[in-house]
Amino acid sequence: MLKDILHGCGQLFFAESAKEAIERLPNLLPDIILLDIVMPEMDGWAMCEYLKNDVRYAEIPIIFITGHDEQEFEKLSLELGGIDFINKPFNPKICKLRVQNHLKLHYQTKLIAQGREQLQKMVKQVPVLITYWDVDWRNLFSNDYLGTWFGVPHKPEDNIGMTTILPHELCQAIQSQATNNDEVNFIVEAKVNGRTRHYQVFQSPFQQTGNTGRYLVTLIDVSEEKEAKIALYSEKERLRITLNSIGDAVIATDEQGCITFMNPIAERLTGWRFCEANNQKIDSIMPLQDANTKRPLINPLYLALKEQRILTMALNCELVARSGATIAVDDSAAPIRNLDGEVIGAIMVFHDVSEAIATAMAMASKMSHLANHDQLTNLPNRILLQDRLSVACSAAFATNEKVGLLLIDIDHFKYLNDSLGHHFGDELICLMAKRLKALLPESYTLARLGGDEFVILMTGINSHESISGLADKIVENMHEQFKLAEQFYSVSVSVGVSIFPDDAEDTEQLMRHADVAMYRAKQEGRNRYSFFSDDLEAALLQRHQQEKTLRAALKDNNILVYYQPKYDLVSERIVGAEALARLQGEDGEIISPAQFIPLAEESGLILELGEQVLYKACSEAKRLLYNGANIPISVNVAAAQFNSPELEQHVQKALSEYGLPSFMLELEITETALMIDPQLTKKKLDKLKSLGISISIDDFGTGYSSLSYLKTYNVDIMKIDMSFIKDMLSNKHDYEIVKTIISLGQSMGLHLVAEGVETRDQRRALIKLGCPTAQGYLYSPPVTAEQFLSLIKSEQ
Incomplete structure (x- = not known):
């Protein structure tokens, strides 16, 4: 009777005695147990106590089914841990409903436990x-x-x-x-x-x-941040005290020669207080004349600004103080440059020659240091590096040893610098220099070439292993986040390695080959190092040719756009498509996006490329609409394109130009781009959403997401990166990541799209996990616009 009544509730197993049940339980582990009271060998109550005392079965719900209808029987059954009591003879419908309800409760309890476990894992991390x-x-x-x-x-x-x-x-x-x-x-x-x-x-x-x-x-x-602030304040205070207490006079000006700073010695020698001299021309505060002829002399600071180089004062020069007294002085003027190398002012350092020759020598030493060291990080600059490199190569040749040269470039530094501002870019450079220096022994040289490039000179090397070991350590240590403006930022570096005399015959070639190797590291995905090899130069030439091809294609509006369909996993019908840029070489072959997309980002062509793909995708979406297909097209937006203030205008113009309904357009933005400036990102997303388009987070799980930021963003779709889909059925960790991303997306009300689906087994697993949509070679590779339209028409 029970078998017929409970048909459809689940898989049923029967045991005619407690002994048989105990033997079968370890292999079955049922979701619910129906238990009679009167049974041979062991009654139902004893059986219930046995189950509740075993941790394996204690949580399994027990329903007593018996012919006894006395209240005492029911009371005892419930006290022993039963969740329900059904009398015989029973109403079949009510019996089935009770069992179904308890099964639902049990299933919901398991879901709650799973949710708590997932939350605990997230909170612990x-x-x-x-x-x-x-x-x-x-x-x-x-x-x-x-x-x-x-x-x-x-x-x-x-x-x-x-x-x-x-x-x-x-x-x-x-x-x-x-x-x-x-x-x-x-x-x-x-x-x-x-x-x-x-x-x-x-x-x-x-x-x-x-x-x-x-x-x-x-x-x-925030101990490290606090210590860094204390160190920064101490450094600033040390600099202020140094300038105010040195024996040399210092005057700084802007690019027009107007005074912006004077230290006390300069005030004493000129007779002017800084508050009076501020914003006045330097030649009115520091007039100079020839000691013999008394003819006025041009202040060398103006020449330093004009010629953009360091200049020294003419011999036999006098300063005419405010009081009219003359002082024999010796000085030098140097231009002050910003991070881009632009002259933004100049600095004049001078002193009373009559006081001490030692002061003049000290000044010469200071100027030499300024000429040979980077102003931002105080590391050796290109000039000093070249000198040390020449000495190191000569010594290595004589002792039959090797010299290692590591060229380090910060990945995507331009985007971070443009987003946060140059001040924080400078701060990041300084933090990077400090971290790199801590990794090196004293015998190595760490230099800054300018911008975001550093060079490490390794001497006394006998094997390649020590070089690769240091390169490994550098790449690994950059994974630790940097804190800027109360936010944590993750950066990576690309490192190019060249070895003397294995890879080069002289210092110039050694530097050039390290640069070639560094570009190879970037082409291979960044966040890595690469040794120079003979084929790298050929690859560099190929890169230049590809850049030429890309520029020509953009100029002639010849960028190809392919479309990869997105399918509903259950109905297996097309529900959307992703527009993908393609570049055709001079030989007619399609150049891999993995080659020309990074090239477009590095060369600054990514904005023009993204704009061209956007317009072509909107044109194709309009054609689909004309053919009766209301299928939205998604367009990828690069980080630089997302940060552009003109993105909203381009999207609005494209929709208006083709008369395309806004629901037909979707923008795919990588999570890395979304994390650069959370406040600015939220404002930009709100503006884009106000146009009526959909926003998708692309390649979710591959960047450095912050869930606290993610929950505030106004997005619609989350795409699961193909790197997780590929091995989800063979790698438990990838499966759990996919499962967690789907659960997270569902909890946030986001539509989910799985990328790179290639097998039917992956499709079934994604359906089971609750992912509704996918794209990948299981259904279709990226195809031309005409081929995609044919796919649509064949479905219709």
Whole structure:
């Protein structure tokens, strides 16, 4: 009877005795157990107690089914852990409904447990201490399960007080600033394991009821930031004190020769106070004359500005002070350049020659240092590097040793510099120089060539292993994030390696080959190093030819656009397409996007390329609409294109020019581009969304996402990168990543698209996980516009 009644509820197994049931249970592990009371060998109550005492079966719901209808029987059954009691004879429909309801409850309980487990995993991985407290400051939750932060491992059920978990100073600061209605944000200092640490504390009330409050408190360790600020302040103060206390007079001007700074010595020698001389021309504050003829002399600072080079004062020169007294001086003037090498002013350093020859020698040494060192990082510049490189190669030739040259370039530095501003770009350069220097022994030279390029000169090398070991260490250490403007930023580097005398006969060739090797590292995906080889020069020539081809194609509007269809996984019908740029070489062959897209980014052509693809995709979408296909076309937006202030205007113009409904256009933006400036990103996305188009996050999971930012962005679609789809059925970690991304997207109400689907097994797995849409070679490779239209018509 039960078999007929419960048909369709699930797979049923029967046992005619408790002994048989106990033997079969380990292999079955059922979702629910229906249990009679009167049975041979062991009655139902004893069987129930046995099951509840075994951790393997304790959570399995038990429904008693019996002919006994006494209330005492039902009471005892429920007390022993049963969830329901069905009397015989029973109503078949009611019996089935009860079993179905309990199965639903059991399934929902399992889903809740899985959700909690996933949340626990996510919370454990964030580098933030997350805690939750009751009104008496007893802990209700903490993600510090292992006691990593303060050495006190605990679980929420421990219900221990704040002073047990956190340092005393930290407890006092949090409790004293806690509020019932407002959020507070403050920094506190506390000693942890004998070291003074600084923490950013965020406290907010949570689930208040009457006068009873609960508090959500998160902590971020900002000790390194604090120490960096202290070091930066000390450096600035050291520089100020140095300029004010040195024995030389210093005057700085803008590019017009108007004074912007004077130190006390300059005030004393000229007789002018800085507050009076500020913004005045230098020749009115520091008039010069020939000591013999008394004829006025041109201030060398003007020549330094005009000729953009360092100049020294003419011999036998006198300064006419404000009082009319004359002072024999010796000086030099040097232009001041910004990061782009543009002259933005000049600096004049002079002193009273009569006071001491030693002062003149010191000044000469200072000027020599300025000429041979980078002004931003104080590292050796190209001039000093070339000198040391020549000496190193000569010594290596004599001792039969090798010289290693590593050229380091920051990946995508231009985008970060343009987004954050040059001030933060300079700060990043300085932090990078500091980190690189910490990796090198004293015998090596770290130099800055300018921009975002560094060079490491390795001497006394006997094997390639030591060079590759250092290159490995450099690439790996760059993974640690840099903190700029209260935000963490991740950067990577590309490193080119050239070895003397293996790869080059002289220093010039050694530098050039390191540069070629560095470009190879960028072509291979960045975030890596590459040794020079003979075929690299040929590859560089090929790169120049491809750039020429790309420029010609853009000029003549000859960029090809292919379309890869997106399919509904269940119905297997086309529901969209991704527009993909293609470049045709002079020989008629299609050049791989993996070659010309990075080339377009490096050469600054990516904006023009993205604009051309956008217009062609809108034109094709209009043609599809004319043929009765309301299929949206998605267009990729590069990071530089997304940061362009003209993106919104281009999108609006393209929609208007082709009369295309906005729902037919979708922009695909990589998560890396979205993370550069979260506030600016949100404003830009809101503007784009106001046009009525859809926004997709491309290649999700491959960048450095911040979930706290992601939840605030106004996006519609999340694309799962093909790198995870490829091995999801053979690699447990990839499968769990895909599962987590789908779960995250569903929880945020985003439409999900899987990239790179190639097999039916992948399709079935994605359907089971809840992913509705996919694109990949299982259905179609990227095809021409005509081929894509044929696919649409064949479906129709």
